[in-house]
Amino acid sequence: QVQFVQSGAEVRKPGASVKVSCKASGYIFSRHALHWVRQAPGQGLEWMGWINVDSGNTKYSQKLQGRVTFTRDKSASTAYMEMSSLRSEDTAVYFCARVGGVGELMDWGQGTLVTVSS
Amino acid sequence: QSVLTQPPSVSGAPGQRVTISCTGSSSNIGADYDVHWYQQLPGTAPKLLIYGHTNRPSGVPDRFSGSKSGTSASLAITGLQAEDEADYYCQSYDSSVSGWVFGGGTKLTVL
Numbered sequence: 001q002v003q004f005v006q007s008g009a010e011v012r013k014p015g016a017s018v019k020v021s022c023k024a025s026g027y028i029f030s031r032h033a034l035h036w037v038r039q040a041p042g043q044g045l046e047w048m049g050w051i052n053v054d055s056g057n058t059k060y061s062q063k064l065q066g067r068v069t070f071t072r073d074k075s076a077s078t079a080y081m082e083m084s085s086l087r088s089e090d091t092a093v094y095f096c097a098r099v100g101g102v103g104e105l106m107d108w109g110q111g112t113l114v115t116v117s118s
Numbered sequence: 119q120s121v122l123t124q125p126p127s128v129s130g131a132p133g134q135r136v137t138i139s140c141t142g143s144s145s146n147i148g149a150d151y152d153v154h155w156y157q158q159l160p161g162t163a164p165k166l167l168i169y170g171h172t173n174r175p176s177g178v179p180d181r182f183s184g185s186k187s188g189t190s191a192s193l194a195i196t197g198l199q200a201e202d203e204a205d206y207y208c209q210s211y212d213s214s215v216s217g218w219v220f221g222g223g224t225k226l227t228v229l
Contacts (some may be wrong), residue, residue, distance in 0.1 A: 035218065037164075044120065044220060045156075045164065047218040047220060049217070059216075061217050062217070095163055097164075100166075102154075103152050103210075104152070104154040104169035105154070105164070105209070106166050107166075108165070110163055
């Protein structure tokens with residue numbers, strides 16, 4: 001079955017960077033784009049952007065453009081989300097999710113908590 | 119402020135029917151972009167509940183149904199059960215921001 005395993009929780013100081021991984025299994029990795037979504041504590045879901053796993057092309061939300069980078073390693077069936085210049089407002093659980101045929105996020109990783117604190 | 123507007127909370131007794139609305143605009147739902155719904159149980163990742171306005175993934179009970187009209191969509195849950203207590207989110211695409219957008223989420227309480 002389709003599964004995503006994300007890397008463990010991270011703690012960073014303001015201004016630092018963080019890189020979260022998302023390892024996929026159970027399907028052909030390059031056939032589905034991957035989206036990233038985050039959720040601040042007690043808040044709703046925020047779409048961050050997506051990566052075309054086959055080509056490597058990316059699209060970022062206007063809010064995060066310039067601070068976030070999505071990459072992938074097709075040989076390892078793993079996608080990465082890197083965020084720089086971290087602020088306290090970036091404290092959130094970060095999810096990867098596979099997109100389906102009509103834009104639905106059909107399978108999700110378990111989430112990675114990133115805490116930004118001095 | 120979310121691009122898609124949902125009520126913060128709804129509630130119902132076991133066995134009852136509840137609906138959750140998702141109000142958008144001409145740049146998202148009204149532009150006929152697909153609407154999807156997710157259920158998020160406490161401390162877990164969201165789970166796809168409805169896709170393409172009305173379709174249920176395999177394994178989702180037919181107690182859950184979706185609809186769309188104009189610039190709004192709705193999720194209906196019939197025969198409420200205690201296990202339905204969760205947060206529910208609608209999602210679509212918005213051409214004005216050129217990206218995916220979520221509603222603010224609705225907390226369902228089963229009384």
